[in-house]
Amino acid sequence: MSATDAELIRQHLIDPEVCIRCNTCEDTCPIDAISHDDRNYVVDPSICNGCNACLPPCPTGSIDNWRTVPKSAAYSVLEQFSWDELPEQQAVDSADILAHAQAELPTQHNAALSITSMVAPQSAAQPSVNLYDVKQPLRATVAGNFRLTEVDAESDIRHIVLDFGQSHFPVLEGQSIGIIPPGTDDAGRPHYLRLYSVASPRNGERPGYNNLSLTVKRVLLDHDGLSVRGVASNYLCDLQKGDTVQVTGPYGAHYLMPNHAGSNIIMICTGTGAAPMRAMTEYRRRLMVQGTPVDGKLMLFFGARRSGELPYFGPLRKLPASFIDIHLAFSRAEGEPKTYVQDQLRSSAVAVANALRADTYIYICGVKGMEAGVMDALRDICDGAGLDWAATHTRMLGEGRFHVETY
Amino acid sequence: MSAIDYNEKIPNNVNLSEDRALQRALEHWQPNYLQWWQEMGPDGSQNFDVYLRTAINTTPEGWAQFGHVKMPDYRWGIFLNAPEADRRVNFGEHKGEAAWQEVPGEHRANLRRIIVTQGDTEPASVEQQRHLGLTCPSQYDLRNLFQINVEEGRHLWAMVYLLHKYFGRDGREEAEALLYRNSGSQDNPRILQAFNEETPDWLAFYMFTYFTDRDGKFQLCALAESGFDPLSRTCRFMLTEEAHHMFVGESGVSRTIQRTCEVMKQHNIEDPEQLRQLGVIDLPILQRYLNFHFSVTIDLFGADQSSNAATFYATGLKGRFEETKRDDDHQLKGDHYKILEVQGDKLVEREVPMLNALNEVLRDDYIKDSIAGIGRWNKVIEKAGLSFRLQAPHKAFNRHIGSFAGLRVSPQGQVISEAEWQTNVRQWLPTEEDRVYVASLMGRVVEPGKMANWIAPPPIGINRQPINFDYVRFN
Numbered sequence: 110m111s112a113t114d115a116e117l118i119r120q121h122l123i124d125p126e127v128c129i130r131c132n133t134c135e136d137t138c139p140i141d142a143i144s145h146d147d148r149n150y151v152v153d154p155s156i157c158n159g160c161n162a163c164l165p166p167c168p169t170g171s172i173d174n175w176r177t178v179p180k181s182a183a184y185s186v187l188e189q190f191s192w193d194e195l196p197e198q199q200a201v202d203s204a205d206i207l208a209h210a211q212a213e214l215p216t217q218h219n220a221a222l223s224i225t226s227m228v229a230p231q232s233a234a235q236p237s238v239n240l241y242d243v244k245q246p247l248r249a250t251v252a253g254n255f256r257l258t259e260v261d262a263e264s265d266i267r268h269i270v271l272d273f274g275q276s277h278f279p280v281l282e283g284q285s286i287g288i289i290p291p292g293t294d295d296a297g298r299p300h301y302l303r304l305y306s307v308a309s310p311r312n313g314e315r316p317g318y319n320n321l322s323l324t325v326k327r328v329l330l331d332h333d334g335l336s337v338r339g340v341a342s343n344y345l346c347d348l349q350k351g352d353t354v355q356v357t358g359p360y361g362a363h364y365l366m367p368n369h370a371g372s373n374i375i376m377i378c379t380g381t382g383a384a385p386m387r388a389m390t391e392y393r394r395r396l397m398v399q400g401t402p403v404d405g406k407l408m409l410f411f412g413a414r415r416s417g418e419l420p421y422f423g424p425l426r427k428l429p430a431s432f433i434d435i436h437l438a439f440s441r442a443e444g445e446p447k448t449y450v451q452d453q454l455r456s457s458a459v460a461v462a463n464a465l466r467a468d469t470y471i472y473i474c475g476v477k478g479m480e481a482g483v484m485d486a487l488r489d490i491c492d493g494a495g496l497d498w499a500a501t502h503t504r505m506l507g508e509g510r511f512h513v514e515t516y
Numbered sequence: 517m518s519a520i521d522y523n524e525k526i527p528n529n530v531n532l533s534e535d536r537a538l539q540r541a542l543e544h545w546q547p548n549y550l551q552w553w554q555e556m557g558p559d560g561s562q563n564f565d566v567y568l569r570t571a572i573n574t575t576p577e578g579w580a581q582f583g584h585v586k587m588p589d590y591r592w593g594i595f596l597n598a599p600e601a602d603r604r605v606n607f608g609e610h611k612g613e614a615a616w617q618e619v620p621g622e623h624r625a626n627l628r629r630i631i632v633t634q635g636d637t638e639p640a641s642v643e644q645q646r647h648l649g650l651t652c653p654s655q656y657d658l659r660n661l662f663q664i665n666v667e668e669g670r671h672l673w674a675m676v677y678l679l680h681k682y683f684g685r686d687g688r689e690e691a692e693a694l695l696y697r698n699s700g701s702q703d704n705p706r707i708l709q710a711f712n713e714e715t716p717d718w719l720a721f722y723m724f725t726y727f728t729d730r731d732g733k734f735q736l737c738a739l740a741e742s743g744f745d746p747l748s749r750t751c752r753f754m755l756t757e758e759a760h761h762m763f764v765g766e767s768g769v770s771r772t773i774q775r776t777c778e779v780m781k782q783h784n785i786e787d788p789e790q791l792r793q794l795g796v797i798d799l800p801i802l803q804r805y806l807n808f809h810f811s812v813t814i815d816l817f818g819a820d821q822s823s824n825a826a827t828f829y830a831t832g833l834k835g836r837f838e839e840t841k842r843d844d845d846h847q848l849k850g851d852h853y854k855i856l857e858v859q860g861d862k863l864v865e866r867e868v869p870m871l872n873a874l875n876e877v878l879r880d881d882y883i884k885d886s887i888a889g890i891g892r893w894n895k896v897i898e899k900a901g902l903s904f905r906l907q908a909p910h911k912a913f914n915r916h917i918g919s920f921a922g923l924r925v926s927p928q929g930q931v932i933s934e935a936e937w938q939t940n941v942r943q944w945l946p947t948e949e950d951r952v953y954v955a956s957l958m959g960r961v962v963e964p965g966k967m968a969n970w971i972a973p974p975p976i977g978i979n980r981q982p983i984n985f986d987y988v989r990f991n
Contacts, residue, residue: 126892126975127767127897127975129759129762129763129765129766129767129889129892130885130888130889131733131758131759131762132759133755133759136752136755136756147695147888148888165579165580166579166580166756166759167759168759168760168762168763169763169767169976170975170976170977170980171976173980193895200599219952231980231981231982232980232985233980234582234979269740277575279575279578312572317572367980368582368955368981369985370583370584370633371986377704382673396583401583401584402565402584
C-alpha cells in the first residue's frame with residue numbers, strides 16, 4: 110500500500126437522523142463546504158478543512174460527527190445525500206491511525222511519559238483547530254510584551270499579548286498556538302514552528318477583545334545546561350509592541366477545561382507550564398466576578414526555583430482562598446529546604462484524595478522531570494486514603510479528567 | 517470582530533454609545549420591556565438559574581456562549597450580522613443599486629409595517645407560552661422553552677432597535693405598542709391570529725415551534741433578502757437563533773412519536789383507547805394536532821393574491837426565500853405562477869402574475885420544507901415497524917385567510933359540504949377530549965435526566981452536556 114493509499118482523514122459528517130435541515134451550518138461555513146438537497150445536509154470532504162465554524166451554531170448537535178476513513182475512500186457528497194442514518198465507524202488499521210496522528214502533529218511532540226486523556230472533558234466547549242497552518246499562517250500584532258519575573262531573577266519569563274484584529278482565531282484554555290520565527294536556520298531552511306500554550310481565557314486577554322497571551326521563557330541553556338540561544342523564544346521575548354508575528358493553529362482538542370462550573374480542577378505545573386493554568390483560573394475568576402456561581406474548587410500546585418521566578422506570582426496572591434487553594438513550591442529558595450510540587454501534593458493529601466473522589470479534573474504541565482514525582486505522589490495519596498489508584502487513574506483517563514503535557 | 521460591550525446597559529454591536537439620542541430612547545424603552553417580561557414572561561421562573569446560550573458577538577464562536585443565567589438578568593441586546601461589503605439590492609425595480617443604509621422615504625410606511633408585523637409575533641409567542649414551564653416534561657425541555665422565550669425577547673429587541681433607529685417618533689410609538697398588545701386579549705390583541713391562539717400544552721408547543729417558528733424562518737429569510745441592509749443583517753442573525761426553536765419542535769414531536777411507538781411495540785397494541793390507558797399520546801391525536809397547526813400556520817402567509825406582496829417585492833423590501841440562490845431575472849414582471857382556486861366543488865389551478873402571487877410562492881416553499889420534516893417523523897414510525905404514517909393536510913384545509921377562507925375542504929383536498937365537515941371534523945382537528953387527555957398528561961417533571969412518561973429522552977444534550985445535567989437550578 111502506498112503512502113497516499115494509507116492517508117487517513119477525519120471526515121466531517123452530519124447525522125441525518127438528528128439534523129433538522131435548518132440551513133444554519135450551510136450559512137455559516139466560510140468556504141461553502143456544506144450543501145443540501147431535498148433530503149440531507151452534507152459536507153464535501155474535498156472542501157471541508159475542519160475549521161469547526163459550523164459547530165456552535167448547530168442547534169441539534171447533529172453537526173458534530175466524525176469518521177476516520179482512508180482519504181481515497183471518503184464518503185462522497187452523493188453517498189451522503191442517500192443516507193437515512195450515519196454509517197458505523199469502519200475498522201481502520203491502528204498502524205495507519207498512529208502514522209496519521211504523527212503526521213498531524215505540527216513538528217513538536219507532547220513529551221509526556223505518562224498517559225494523558227485522549228478525550229476532552231465531556232462538558233468542554235468545542236475547540237476550533239487547525240484554522241491556520243504553515244502554508245497559510247495568520248498575522249497577529251503584538252499588543253504588549255511584559256517581563257513577569259523580577260528584574261534580578263535569573264530567568265526571563267514574558268507575558269506576550271497578541272491581537273488578531275478582524276481575523277477569526279478562537280482559542281480555548283489549554284489549547285496551543287504555533288509561532289513561526291522569521292528567517293532561516295544555518296542550512297537555509299525556514300525555521301519550523303514552535304508551540305506555545307495560551308495563557309488567557311477564551312474571551313481574550315482583555316475580555317471582549319480579539320487577543321490572547323502567551324507565557325514565554327527566554328531559552329539561553331539547553332536541556333543539558335549548555336549555552337544555546339532558543340530561536341523562537343528569543344524572537345518572541347524581543348518583540349516590541351506593534352510588531353507582527355506569523356501564527357498557526359489553534360491546536361489541541363483534549364487538554365481542555367470542563368465547562369461546568371461545579372467541577373473541581375487540580376492544576377500541577379512548573380515554570381511556563383503555568384500558562385494553561387492561568388487561562389483556566391482566569392476563566393473561572395471571570396465567571397465568579399460576573400456572578401455565575403462557581404461551586405467547583407480550584408487547587409494549584411506551582412513550582413519554581415524562587416518566588417521571583419514564579420510567573421504571575423503577584424496576581425496569584427490576590428485571589429481569595431475561597432476561590433483557589435494555592436500551594437507554591439520553591440526548589441532554590443535561600444535558607445529553605447528544597448520543595449517540589451510533589452511535596453506540596455503530599456502535604457495536601459487529604460484534600461487531594463477527597464477531590465479525586467469527586468467531580469475533579471487534573472492538569473499537569475511543565476518540565477518533563479516533574480512527571481514521575483507527581484505520579485508517585487498521586488499514587489501514595491490514593492494508597493493512604495484507601496483509594497485504588499490504578500482504577501481511579503484509568504477512570505479519569507477515560508473520562509477526559511487526566512491531562513499531562515510536558516516538554 | 518464585533519465585540520459587544522457588556523459594560524453598557526444594552527449589549528450591542530451597533531456602536532450604540534455613539535448615538536446618544538438613540539441610546540437614551542432605548543434605555544427608556546428597556547424598563548418597560550423588563551416590566552413586560554415580569555408580567556407576561558415565563559410564569560414563576562424569575563428566580564431560576566437556567567443554562568442559557570447568550571450571544572457575545574455574531575461570529576460562529578461568539579454567539580453561542582453557554583452558562584447558567586437568571587432569566588430576568590439575561591442580557592438582551594442588539595446584534596446585527598457583520599455587513600457584507602458592497603451589498604446590492606438583489607431584486608425588484610431597484611435591483612443592482614447599492615443596498616440602502618437608511619430608509620428610502622417612499623418606502624417608509626411599508627417597511628415600518630413589515631417590521632411591526634414581524635416584531636409583534638416575538639413577544640406574542642412568549643405570552644402564549646408563559647404557563648408551559650409549570651407542566652414541563654423534563655428539565656431539558658424546560659431549559660429549551662426558556663431559551664426560546666429569551667430569544668423571542670431578543671428578537672423583539674432587534675425589531676425595536678430598527679424602529680427606534682430608523683423611524684423616528686412613529687417608530688418609538690410602535691415600539692411602545694408592541695408591549696401593550698397582548699396575545700389573546702379581547703381589547704388589544706396581537707396582529708396575526710395564530711399568535712392569539714393558546715399554546716395550552718407541550719404537544720401544542722412542539723407543534724407550534726415546528727410549524728409556526730418555521731413560518732418565522734421563511735419570513736426572516738425573505739426579509740434577510742431586503743434591500744434595506746440593517747433589516748437584512750438583523751434577520752440573518754435572528755435566523756441563527758430561530759433554528760434552535762424549530763429544533764425544539766421537530767425533536768419534541770419526534771420524541772413523542774418515539775415514545776408512543778415504543779409503548780405500541782412493547783404491548784403490541786394500536787388502539788388509541790388502550791394507548792391512553794398507558795399514558796402516551798396516540799398517533800391519531802398527533803395527526804389532528806398536526807392538521808391544526810399546519811393549517812393555522814399557512815394562513816400566516818396571507819392572501820394567495822396580494823398587491824401588497826407585489827409592492828414589497830417590486831420595491832426591494834421583501835424578497836423570496838433564497839432569493840439570491842434563484843436563477844431568474846429577480847424582477848418577475850412577465851412571470852406567472854399557478855395558484856389553486858375553487859370552481860364549483862373543485863379546486864383547480866390557475867395561472868396568475870407571479871408578482872401578485874408571492875405570498876403563495878413563499879407558502880409553497882414553506883409547505884415543502886414542512887412536509888420534509890413530517891417525512892422524518894414518519895421515519896421514526898417506520899423504524900419501529902409500524903404502518904401508520906403522518907401526513908400534511910391539503911393546503912386548502914381549515915383555512916381562514918385567502919380564497920379558501922370559509923370553504924370546507926377535507927385534509928385530502930376534496931371540497932365538501934358543511935354537513936360532511938361536521939360529521940368528520942372530530943377526526944381531523946383536535947377535539948375537546950383530545951385536549952383534555954393531552955392536558956391530563958402534563959405533570960411537571962424536573963428531576964435531572966427524568967422524562968415524563970409520554971416522551972422519549974433526547975438523543976443528545978444541549979452543548980454536549982449530558983441529558984441529566986442541571987439545565988435549570990430552581991434555588
